[in-house]
Amino acid sequence: MREWNASAVCNRLLPLLNxxxxxxxxxxVFLRAVNLKLPGRRGLIGLIAEPGCLTPYxxxxxxxxxxxxxxxxxxxxxxxEDRALRFPEAGLSVNLGSAEAVDLRVSTIAPFCRRPAExxxxxxxQALRGSGAQNGLAALATGGEGNAYTRLVGKRFPALVSAxxxxxxxxxxxAAASIAGCGAGLTPSSDDLLTGYLTALxxxxxxxxxxxxxxxxxxxxxxxxxxxxxxxxFLLQCGEGLSHRTFLALLxxxxxxxxxxxxxxxxxxxxxxxxxxxxxxxLILALRQYIGGI
Amino acid sequence: xxxxxxxxNAYYDSVTLMRISKELKKLEGxxxxxxxxxxxxxxxIAGHIGxxxxxxxxxxxxxxxxxxxxxxxxxxxAAVKQTVDALLNEKAEAGDSAYRPPxxxxxxxxxxxxxxxxxxxxxxFAANVAMECLEHGINxxxxxxxxxxxxxxxxxxxxxxxxxxxxxxxxxxAIINGVPLAFANVVRRGDxxxxxxxxxxxxxxxxxxxxxxxxxxxLIGTGGRDLKIEIGGPMMKLGLDALKNDPQTRVIVLVSKxxxxxxxxxxxxxxxxxxxxxxxxxxxxxxxxxxxxxxTAAVSLEDAAQKAVALSRGETPEDFTGFxxxxxxxxxxxxxxxxxxxxxxxxxRGFYTGGTLCDESMKLxxxxxxxxxxxxxxxxxxxxxxxxxxxxxxxxxxxxGDDAFTVGRPHPxxxxxxxxxxxxxxxxxxxxxxxxxxxxxxxxxxxxxxxDLAEAIRGARQTAANAGRQLACICAVCGTEGDPQGxxxxxxxxxxxxxxxxxxxxxxxxFALLILDALRKEGTNA
Numbered sequence: 001m002r003e004w005n006a007s008a009v010c011n012r013l014l015p016l017l018n019x020x021x022x023x024x025x026x027x028x029v030f031l032r033a034v035n036l037k038l039p040g041r042r043g044l045i046g047l048i049a050e051p052g053c054l055t056p057y058x059x060x061x062x063x064x065x066x067x068x069x070x071x072x073x074x075x076x077x078x079x080x081e082d083r084a085l086r087f088p089e090a091g092l093s094v095n096l097g098s099a100e101a102v103d104l105r106v107s108t109i110a111p112f113c114r115r116p117a118e119x120x121x122x123x124x125x126q127a128l129r130g131s132g133a134q135n136g137l138a139a140l141a142t143g144g145e146g147n148a149y150t151r152l153v154g155k156r157f158p159a160l161v162s163a164x165x166x167x168x169x170x171x172x173x174x175a176a177a178s179i180a181g182c183g184a185g186l187t188p189s190s191d192d193l194l195t196g197y198l199t200a201l202x203x204x205x206x207x208x209x210x211x212x213x214x215x216x217x218x219x220x221x222x223x224x225x226x227x228x229x230x231x232x233x234f235l236l237q238c239g240e241g242l243s244h245r246t247f248l249a250l251l252x253x254x255x256x257x258x259x260x261x262x263x264x265x266x267x268x269x270x271x272x273x274x275x276x277x278x279x280x281x282x283l284i285l286a287l288r289q290y291i292g293g294i
Numbered sequence: 295x296x297x298x299x300x301x302x303n304a305y306y307d308s309v310t311l312m313r314i315s316k317e318l319k320k321l322e323g324x325x326x327x328x329x330x331x332x333x334x335x336x337x338x339i340a341g342h343i344g345x346x347x348x349x350x351x352x353x354x355x356x357x358x359x360x361x362x363x364x365x366x367x368x369x370x371x372a373a374v375k376q377t378v379d380a381l382l383n384e385k386a387e388a389g390d391s392a393y394r395p396p397x398x399x400x401x402x403x404x405x406x407x408x409x410x411x412x413x414x415x416x417x418x419f420a421a422n423v424a425m426e427c428l429e430h431g432i433n434x435x436x437x438x439x440x441x442x443x444x445x446x447x448x449x450x451x452x453x454x455x456x457x458x459x460x461x462x463x464x465x466x467x468a469i470i471n472g473v474p475l476a477f478a479n480v481v482r483r484g485d486x487x488x489x490x491x492x493x494x495x496x497x498x499x500x501x502x503x504x505x506x507x508x509x510x511x512x513l514i515g516t517g518g519r520d521l522k523i524e525i526g527g528p529m530m531k532l533g534l535d536a537l538k539n540d541p542q543t544r545v546i547v548l549v550s551k552x553x554x555x556x557x558x559x560x561x562x563x564x565x566x567x568x569x570x571x572x573x574x575x576x577x578x579x580x581x582x583x584x585x586x587x588x589x590t591a592a593v594s595l596e597d598a599a600q601k602a603v604a605l606s607r608g609e610t611p612e613d614f615t616g617f618x619x620x621x622x623x624x625x626x627x628x629x630x631x632x633x634x635x636x637x638x639x640x641x642x643r644g645f646y647t648g649g650t651l652c653d654e655s656m657k658l659x660x661x662x663x664x665x666x667x668x669x670x671x672x673x674x675x676x677x678x679x680x681x682x683x684x685x686x687x688x689x690x691x692x693x694x695g696d697d698a699f700t701v702g703r704p705h706p707x708x709x710x711x712x713x714x715x716x717x718x719x720x721x722x723x724x725x726x727x728x729x730x731x732x733x734x735x736x737x738x739x740x741x742x743x744x745x746d747l748a749e750a751i752r753g754a755r756q757t758a759a760n761a762g763r764q765l766a767c768i769c770a771v772c773g774t775e776g777d778p779q780g781x782x783x784x785x786x787x788x789x790x791x792x793x794x795x796x797x798x799x800x801x802x803x804x805f806a807l808l809i810l811d812a813l814r815k816e817g818t819n820a
Binding site: 028030031049050051052062063064074135148149152179180181182183184185186187188190226227228229230231272273274275 | 312315329331334336338356396400404
């Protein structure tokens, strides 16, 4: 059996796999990623080829071939055994045991610091403008030329902002559902925007953390119900207070150092076709809501 | 008619989806198209833009991929489906044949015998990446710039000690075992080896070697700072040594700006031990010094290529300082052009994408012209303030590849539009008589660098004509017939725009001087 090793793993993944009684199933396969479905769990588990970004419930793997050429096919069984994932039909085993375990909780960021570093928000907006992102929702933050998606989401987003400000959980959930699943990508742009916005919310909101957490959970659940499995998975992870390693690094930079924002933003902008830009758009909208003047 | 293609439970990465969307909208007969996952809102958007259908509402779910298009006919939609399939298959096949391991370890796992790396990462990371390659016994072409001189020294000390090439930093050109790396031209393989501390210098020499019927065994780049005192020329030494011991190499060419005297002497002394003829082109340097070592001095990049090919054929190399069209014809043409200028027109303006070509042109012209203002001036007092935003001054030559022009922009060999804009605006200056430009083709360059330039030349000449003036636009194309853009095709584009195309950078610069000399003799613009 061929063996690949994971270099980094979300620290929640191994305990989850240890508790898995039945085999997982391959949900979808790409050149540089595989999604796995665990019975009884809505969110997916991910394997990402190096040097991709570690996401919640995933592992980054040192590969020597694309996943899609490794004999891994959607619908086939995967077994979690001995801190490894085995793909018998592909003759492949991915070892997770010696990988660096990473805590992807948003709460690890500046728990006592609620204001972004001075100038960080400007740097973020400039980075977004400089990326030239056109197919997603970046125009909602930069004021650039819009598209059919920005026109729809732009009309509905104020209702979401209002509901969140008032702490109205039901209204906020409805508003999140009203913009979910809008956009051209595998993870529609509005879902990535929501992820960016809702990841930052607990760090910015002036409400008690538990209240904000309840709001975020309700909104992500409502949005997840209106989009595809892969995008829903990221929304649900956001609802659990988890985020991509690269996005966490950006959040850290936003709260700690303006100088670190641009390089961190550039790494997020490299995610997907527009996903990174849309997440940053969501972050900027959250910053505007609570700080203003950006 | 609105047509719909559904792929159930199908997931494609976003980059592919965006590309499909972009390509479909270009198809003839497609009024509108929407591509995406079948979420409620995407179906709503489909309604807003007029590509919805009953099937979209009833058969598509959030986990399905759909293509909805408003097409002129079913045949057009068939083309839509074919395009989608082709793009998805291309992606699938690319996974097979073009898998690029994202890490060095991954690459070595696939092929432990790897021995060359091209490093192009931001400068602050470049030294570490290059050293990692060297430590694995891998030769490096370091394309990155913004590597400190201390880092370069450390890298080259390691590389030299381990007999590995560290070509760079800021090295744009190499041809190793017939494989062009970064910016390079398609040249015949042969017995002339080149070691160059200059990118476009190497391209000009190798392209002309090919044009003169010779061929290149190896082209080793050293990076522009290799011959500085602080570095000491380790890669020039290693390159020389490699070519000395290469049985395929019978003639060696060294190309560089003139090094510091001590370094020059060291390199020339080493060259005398090569056991093969060595042509030395220290652009604008002291030929007597080279000849004192018994080596062949070149007076230009073209002359270096000519002499190398002659030596490779066992012929006696002779200086080439004239014109391929013949001296008499060149003089007559220059007189004819000079006679057409309006009073006041008297200056040359050179706009280059290749720094070495700009440098060579200035060195060829300055003994006659005295001063040439530039962003890379030969004399400090000739520095042109605000080269990018300001105006030209008297005789001016600009290197558009210099940092002043490239911050936040691609290099002009990749995006020549800024240089083209300057050509156009120069036409408004009533004192401008001659515009000189290079046009570099080959791998890495813009797919059609002559296009923007030709349009600018056309526009500039028209602007001048409207004001009762003429502009002499002189160009030289650096490249070969084998290059993707094609030498003669590129030359023709420029000629059709009204440019006079000379066979080499040196001839173009000399011809500009011929015109100015004829102008001076005319006496109308003294």
